[in-house]
Amino acid sequence: MYSFRVIHQTCVRIIHKKTVLFTCAPRIRFYSNTMNKPQVYVTRQINEEALCILSKTCEISIWTGPGPVPRTELLKNIENKSGLFCMLTDKIDAEILNKAGKNLKIIATMSVGYDHFDVEEIKKRGIKMAYTPDILTDATAELAVALLLSTSRRLLEANEEAKTGGWKAWSPFWMCGPGLKGSTVGIVGFGRIGQEIAKRLKSFGPKQLLYYNRSEKPEAERDIGAVRVSFDELLAESDFVSVSCSLTPETKELFNEAAFKKMKSTAVFINTSRGGVVDQDALVRALESKTIWGAGLDVTTPEPLPLDHPLFKLKNCVILPHIGSASIETRNDMAILTAKNIVAALKNEPLLTELVV
Numbered sequence: 001m002y003s004f005r006v007i008h009q010t011c012v013r014i015i016h017k018k019t020v021l022f023t024c025a026p027r028i029r030f031y032s033n034t035m036n037k038p039q040v041y042v043t044r045q046i047n048e049e050a051l052c053i054l055s056k057t058c059e060i061s062i063w064t065g066p067g068p069v070p071r072t073e074l075l076k077n078i079e080n081k082s083g084l085f086c087m088l089t090d091k092i093d094a095e096i097l098n099k100a101g102k103n104l105k106i107i108a109t110m111s112v113g114y115d116h117f118d119v120e121e122i123k124k125r126g127i128k129m130a131y132t133p134d135i136l137t138d139a140t141a142e143l144a145v146a147l148l149l150s151t152s153r154r155l156l157e158a159n160e161e162a163k164t165g166g167w168k169a170w171s172p173f174w175m176c177g178p179g180l181k182g183s184t185v186g187i188v189g190f191g192r193i194g195q196e197i198a199k200r201l202k203s204f205g206p207k208q209l210l211y212y213n214r215s216e217k218p219e220a221e222r223d224i225g226a227v228r229v230s231f232d233e234l235l236a237e238s239d240f241v242s243v244s245c246s247l248t249p250e251t252k253e254l255f256n257e258a259a260f261k262k263m264k265s266t267a268v269f270i271n272t273s274r275g276g277v278v279d280q281d282a283l284v285r286a287l288e289s290k291t292i293w294g295a296g297l298d299v300t301t302p303e304p305l306p307l308d309h310p311l312f313k314l315k316n317c318v319i320l321p322h323i324g325s326a327s328i329e330t331r332n333d334m335a336i337l338t339a340k341n342i343v344a345a346l347k348n349e350p351l352l353t354e355l356v357v
Contacts (some may be wrong), residue, residue, distance in 0.1 A: 038082035038105075038346045043069040043090050046110075050335035057343045058083065075099050083342040087111065093118040097125060106345035108338045109355075112136055112325075113274060115247045119357050129355035130341035132334045134192060136325035141196035143298060143324045144242055144272045148201075151296035151318045152177045152240070152268050178239060178266060178293065180204035186238030187211045187226070188254075189245025189273060195220045197242055210234050213245075235262040240270065247274035255279065260286035267292045272324050275301035284310045287317055298324050 040054055042062040054060050061077060063069035068089040069077075078084060078100045086092060088111040097104065097118075107122060108130035122129055150156060158175045161167050185206045187194045190213040198209050202224060209226040211217070212234045220226060231254075235241065241263065245251050255269070256279040263269070269292055271278055280301055286292050294316040300309075303322055311317050325331065341351045 039080065039103075040083035040085060040342060040346075041074075041077050041081045042085040043074065044087050044110075046085070046335040046339075047332050049332065050339040053336060053339040053343060054085070057346060078104075082106070082346055084108070085110070085338055085342060086116075088113055088116050091116050092122065094121045097121060097127070106130065106342050106351075108341045108345075110334050110338045113246065114355055114357075115274065115276070117355075123357070128345050128351060129357075130338065130345070130351050130353055131355045132337050133353055135333045135337060136330050137192045137196050139327040139330040140193050140244075140272060140324040141200055143320075143326075144193075144197045144244065144270060145200045147272065147296040147298055147318065147320060148180075148240060148242065148268065148270045151270065151294050152179070156318055157315055178268060180206055180240070182207050183239040184208050184210060184237050185240045185242065186229075186234040188231070188234065188241065188243045189213060189251075190217050190220065190226070190228075191244065191246075193272075194242075194244040195224065195226075197244060198224050198226055201240075201242075206240075210238060231259075232262060235259060236264075238267060239264060240268045242270040243273045243277055245273050245277065247276045251277050253277070253279040255283070257282040257285065260291050263292050265290060265292065269295040270297075271295070272298045275299040275303065280311070284314070287311075287314050294318075296320075298322055 037059045038057065040058040040060050042060060045062065045064050051060065063073060063077070068087065074090060074096060078096055080101055080103050082103050082105050084092070084100070084104065084107045086107060086109050088109060092107055104127055106128045107117070109117070110132060112131055112133050114129070114131055117129065119129070154175050154177045161175070180201065181204060183206045185198070185201050187198055187209070190211040194211065194213070195217070198211070202209060209224060210229050210233070211226045212229060212231045216228055221228065229237070243255070254277050260282060283295060287295055296318040297311070298320045299322055300311070300319065305311065305319065311319060325334065337352060341353060344351050
């Protein structure tokens with residue numbers, strides 16, 4: 001009798017204590033179970049390049065169903081695995097770690113964010129962590145600029161008008177929105193992504209670039225011309241506020257009712273970081289009451305946002321389905337880096353991008 005394990009739409013067949021592993025299409029290799037290859041669980045379908053990297057060292061099992069792996073499946077499949085290749089949709093906590101057992105050596109996430117990790121619990125067990133910084137910086141910065149322009153220039157709203165008959169004739173003030181030239185842009189979170197957003201926005205000719213960050217960035221200040229200010233000053237002065245900070249206890253719901261009231265009534269709010277940085281109910285009220293002019297969100301709480309959520313009913317809010325890093329090249333590179341981190345950990349070699357918190 002045969003047992004099957006699906007790996008990226010490819011069957012792994014166990015025949016008389018031998019495992020047929022798909023290593024690099026179309027080649028097939030046979031590995032004896034006695035070789036004791038480390039086992040890795042992958043929580044979503046990934047590209048062939050990343051699978052090939054893993055298969056040279058590991059026996060792979062993978063969730064190929066639609067959507068994120070159900071928690072019940074993750075709990076069932078993590079047992080006795082040496083490595084976990086996961087996504088930001090997978091909550092990795094004590095329950096998962098207990099089920100994994102003592103074999104688990106590496107948890108690598110295909111993301112720059114790691115708020116889905118119970119970091120202290122993972123560290124306590126001596127398990128290595130890896131993530132994918134830098135690779136998605138450019139793609140996310142590009143998306144932030146695109147979202148800002150789509151929101152301020154009302155592109156989705158204008159497109160809908162063009163498709164549904166609202167476009168009658170050219171009109172001098174129809175579909176107008178605030179422009180970047182001569183404006184003040186404020187960036188909250190001035191790490192790699194925040195700085196790249198600033199560089200791209202600078203070409204549009206803003207009057208000044210402000211940033212709020214825990215630490216000073218003197219080199220970026222010199223190269224970009226950005227000025228570090230307090231959070232309240234950034235809110236009060238900025239025509240555009242772009243958020244690129246990580247989600248921490250300090251930044252959770254940083255943008256609340258008080259924060260929105262400190263912003264200009266003409267301000268455009270853009271969030272490409274994490275939904276939890278925003279008090280979403282407060283944002284709804286700010287948009288409905290015109291406390292701020294508009295908002296563009298690539299992240300929400302929860303994700304996906306329910307179709308009947310009030311934000312979807314507002315014309316002055318643009319919502320995207322968390323596609324900040326969604327360029328083909330970026331996602332491929334993220335998966336490859338995640339695979340290389342796992343292999344390095346299992347070989348007791350230094351990780352390429354170890355998460356040290």
